[in-house]
Amino acid sequence: MNSKLSVLQAARSEYIPKLPKLLKDGKFMLVFEDVVADMASVEEIRKQFPESFGKPLARFVVGEGALSCEPISVGVVLSGGQAPGGHNVIAGLLDALKAANEKSRLIGFLGGPAGIVKGKYKELTPELVAAYRNTGGFDIIGSGRDKIEKIEELEACRNNLENLGVKALVIIGGDDSNTNAALMAEYFTANNYDIRVIGVPKTIDGDMKNEQIETSFGFDTASKTFAELVGNICRDAMSACKYWHFIRLMGRAASHITLEVALQTHPNIAIISEEVEASEWTLSDVVDQIVTGICKRAEVGKNYGIVLIPEGLLEFLADMKGLIAELGKILDTDESYLKTLTDPSDRRQHIDTRLTPASAKVYGSLPDDIQQVLLRRDKHGNLTLSQIETEKLLIDLVTDRIRLMQATGEFKGKFAALNHFFGYEGRCVAPSNFDADYTYTLGYTAALLLRAGLTGYTVSATNLAKPVEEWVMGGVPVASMLTMELRKGKMKPVIKKALVDVNGDVFKAFVQVKDKWLLEDAYVFPGPIQYFGPSQICDATTKTLQLECGDGWCNANISETVPAQ
Amino acid sequence: MNSKLSVLQAARSEYIPKLPKLLKDGKFMLVFEDVVADMASVEEIRKQFPESFGKPLARFVVGEGALSCEPISVGVVLSGGQAPGGHNVIAGLLDALKAANEKSRLIGFLGGPAGIVKGKYKELTPELVAAYRNTGGFDIIGSGRDKIEKIEELEACRNNLENLGVKALVIIGGDDSNTNAALMAEYFTANNYDIRVIGVPKTIDGDMKNEQIETSFGFDTASKTFAELVGNICRDAMSACKYWHFIRLMGRAASHITLEVALQTHPNIAIISEEVEASEWTLSDVVDQIVTGICKRAEVGKNYGIVLIPEGLLEFLADMKGLIAELGKILDTDESYLKTLTDPSDRRQHIDTRLTPASAKVYGSLPDDIQQVLLRRDKHGNLTLSQIETEKLLIDLVTDRIRLMQATGEFKGKFAALNHFFGYEGRCVAPSNFDADYTYTLGYTAALLLRAGLTGYTVSATNLAKPVEEWVMGGVPVASMLTMELRKGKMKPVIKKALVDVNGDVFKAFVQVKDKWLLEDAYVFPGPIQYFGPSQICDATTKTLQLECGDGWCNANISETVPAQ
DSSP, rough: OOOOOOOHHHEEEEEOOOOHHHHHTOOEEEEEEOOOGGGGHHHHHHHOOOOTTTTTTTEEEOOOOOOOSSOEEEEEEEEESTTTTTTHHHHHHHHHHEEEEEOOOEEEESSTTTTHHOOOOEEHHHHHHHHHTOOOOTTOOOOOOOOOOHHHHHHHHHHHHHTEEEEOOOOEEEEHHHHHHHHEEEEEEETOOEEEEEEEEEEETSSSSSSSSSOBBBBHHHHHHHHHHHHHHHHHHHHHOOOOEEEEEEOOOOHHHHHHHHHHHHSSEEEEEHHHHHTOOOOHHHHHHHHHHHHHHHHHTOEEEEEEEEETTTSSSSSHHHHHHHHHHHHHHHHHHHHHSSSSHHHHHHHHHHHHHHHHHHHHSSSSHHHHHTOOBBBTTOOOOGOHHHHHHHHHHHHHHHHHHHHSSSOOOOOEEEEEEEEHHHHSOOOHHHHHHHHHHHHHHHHHHHHTTOOOOEEEEEEEOOGGGOOEEEEHHHHHHHEEEEETEEEEEEEEOOOOOSHHHHHHHHHHHHHHHHHSSSOOOOSSSOSSSHHHHOOOOOOHHHHHHHSSSHHHSSSOOOOOO | OOOOBBBHHHHHHHHOOOOOOOOOOOOEEEEEEEEOOTTHHHHHHHOOOTTTOOEEEEEESOOOOOOOOOEEEEEEEEEESSTTTTTHHHHHHHHHHHHHHHTTTEEEETSHHHHHTOOOEEEEEHHHHHTTTTOOOTTTTOOOOOOSHHHHHHHHHHHHHHHHHHEEEEEEOOHHHHHHHHHHHHHHTTOOOOOEEEEEBTTSSSSSSSBBOOOOTTTHHHHHHHHHHHHHHHHHHHHOOOOOOEEEOOOHHHHHHHHHHHHHOOOOOEEHHHHHHHHHHHHHHHHHHHHHHHHHHHHOOOOEEEEEEEEEEGGSHHHHHHHHHHHHHHHHHHHHHHHHHHHHHHHHHHHHHHHHHHHHHHHHOOOOHHHHHHBBTTSSSSSSSSSSSSSHHHHHHHHHHHHHHHTTSOOSSSOOOEOOOOSSHSOOOOHHHHHHHHHHHHHHHHHHHHHHHSSSEEEEEEEEEEEEGGGGEEEHHHHHHEEEEEEETEEEEEEOOOOOOOTTTHOOOHHHHHHHHHHOOOOOOOOOOSSSSSSHHHHHOOOOHHHEEEEEEEHTTTOOOBOOO
């Protein structure tokens, strides 16, 4: 690590992550039980994963088990976007391997899964890893988004792993990466290659979770960092009393982050994509909803407020979904022709003739720059929707609507808006105590599963709303989490993304208070993550985890909070 | 306060701000000494402030002094933009008044100085203030940007203050607000009104400082919050290895925040407006400098990095200064005509004919949207420069340059950029320990100066790089800080803004390391503000303060930092 250390980094490097009691004491054994797979896709998954399908759940319980203590060389790779705590997974993995046998080695593959294919690696020694304990970032070995799917890639991996004497691979990644781990495990087993594969669940967006994996790592730290910033802006809004702040938050497929930040800060309005989709709202409906909120507050003299917007909103809007699908098809055939049209209005005219009337109307209602962005595709052939600053789009549309209402005398308040986007600010934060402990425990558990000889498993973690000592760790067979979904025109085995459940406890908690939050300035200011100090501050978990897996509402501290002095 | 409290808020409300030892012990007396005023404007200032000019510096030293303990009603007002710690100034003021006499009262005027003119106020009782101790924001009484300058406004103030029995007024604000405090003090004294006026120095940008006021409050907390975010993005950049992040930071007149954040995080490039002005760089020169940096890093395989940009950059560029001045004059005469031109290209053509060739060239080089923004003025008749997203402008210009170099084969790396702006995120943060202590002490001292019968003073604070116990508090006569400057065509008495001194120790410290920071990934990750934990973390001051007023380089911990493990 080239960097000098800040005083906080130096102090934080001394933090000893906590482990569940039975792992810490070394008094555990594995027990197995059946798992219920997704019924709809069961036949197809069984066909594609004959070696892996039907494996049981594995869980560590108190006891005296016997895991292999032979020295082993293990490979590790970071896959996908950064999430706080990645380095601690590696630290936990290394510590568990070394605790079993000092001669075990850990090999880090560089730049994501492509590093395995290319055979680019470095050895992760205790000396090297020491400087990365409890730090943010994935810079120890880098990351990447490649998949290992083709036979020649799988064979290149096998070759490189065998040459290095690596008998087991730990893949730290999200739903796609864990699916890829299942595929690799299946391939290696089917071909009698002696290489085990274990996945570690990571998505900062919080969308890789289920009964066996209560939360994915990084979500805690990232959502707390965003909540810090949103809280600061809430306080500014109620101090300055002159701006509506439109804040877009990370989370494309799922709105967990937006919902969690809302529960932590009590904004006036929070749009949740899953509710938008369930209610079949159009872009205009969302604008309506925001304008109605602005009017209601203006009536009580409050010309300021906070609107939270999930990054992925556009893809959940009933009318935009249709438009996006149509544009994708038009670009499939007309992209080269469109590129010959240098005048934007010519392009717009051509698109207009090819869209259905409904979609043409939506397209025409968008500002010029966004019309342009919607005609661009990335190198994978996807529309570059992430380039759309949805918060600015909404400000534009809301401003237009308000101006009309001002002209007719319908709106007598003032309206001025500011925009923010928080994403990159939260991906590489030094992990909170929860994430530091959780990631360390995940890595530690991955080593135990490998030593037990398992393959094709993702580390599982339950009871997480309880103190670390009581966490229940184990492994869930990846194949049991798979289902078949249409991706780019083909049915593919995937791990279903866990979206916000509009009938679940977390969303319900939000619905019960959102009207109150609209009118009152019920803002809460969580402040920055604290690594030191009282445990109720520095060891707290997310509201989402408390509501989903803890003792519910009261503990989650949403309606009833610490009384003011 | 409507809001529920977060656990951190609840814990933080119990923090007892520290006071300098002699204030805490109550064993102090005031001593006075002569002060040297600005020689260039001395005659004019003496003429405009005959009652206030020539007052001595006041300083509290250990001793047994006698301040009035009569009950007094004091008014307080918050002026200008939010800065962390405003509420603690009020808490310190209240505590000092009540400590001297339980019958003393504190009246808060609402919505800034306009609240005094309109007679809008609320009494700030200990019960009310309790909920605001150590919190961010100015929401206890709000703030505003009005000035009290006209005779009828000054008389309305006098009338309202006399009706309330208020004998003293504390104005918490920046350079303009303290100048206004001087004007009010002068007017009240000249007219034999028994109302004292004391100013408290606040600017989050850090530009109200001098020998007597080593830093203005809020700078510490805000710059640490921005450094937290910039550090997170540095770690992301070196993990993902694919983006250049262009980050604009608050601070229009001065680049103190950008410089401080640079010293805390070690970005690859940091543009400092004062250096830009001293070197007479044009927009193209700045683009050159960034492109050169990008090329140098690309040569060593690093297609990522961090560029910090101060919010006010454009106004310091040699060519933009000319353009802005010319546009201002053109709008003075042609604004209504331009509004009749609905086609942007017609407007551009008209502007082109009116600009000098040099300015026309600069104007033509700007993207369309920025050309448009430059033709808009706010209700005060100023160009709306703050609406320009300078970081995006630079990305556009740098991208164009890099594309040309790619076409000629001059640049073989990759370049992709992301933009960020941090301002509102840092204005209402709960004050760091330094700012919590500092603001409380400022308010406490303001009460002592009032009790000593002083008027026309701003609270002074020196020795701030030392522990709180050793801080030296006192008062500096506002008139002694005044100088005459041209503002909107008229010579006006103003407090000179303290810009970054390109010959000073802070900038020199940066210059010594900036080449190293360009190429190496020497990033430091300060992490979020810690309110608890080891004192070297939670009580640390800014690098700027340490370099300007402390024991210099080594203590500021820039080149030599805590050794890695």
